[in-house]
Amino acid sequence: MSRPPRLGEGFFAAVYQAVRAIPRGRVATYGQVARALGLPRGARAVGWALRALPDSQARRVPWHRVVSAGGRIAARAGLGPLRQRQRLLAEGVRLRKGQVDMKRYGLLP
DNA sequence: CTTATGACTTTCA
């Protein structure tokens, strides 16, 4: 049987896999994830992939551990930012002025 | 093929 066309199969999967590798209680930036994928300047593309993250996968992909440069929670429509904040707090990530202290919780130095 | 979009990032005023 032939496979159905799977757009962005590689890239999306790579992003999700990289995000799954972020340990509980730790966070990484979009830029760091992009780097891990070999795209030093593909931060926006990572955001695109997470935006397209289906609820089914959201269960096993810790998308809330991905933040913007400096530890800020990326703004977007809906309750996303609020839920992200709650999830982070729930696993012990303290916020400093609404931002994550990357020195302490950043996965990478 | 060309445009437009967005969970980004960095630089500059």
Added chain:
DNA sequence: CTGAAAGCCATAA
């Protein structure tokens, strides 16, 4: 600290 602008990347249309 704010905010604008430009650069970047994968997709969507």
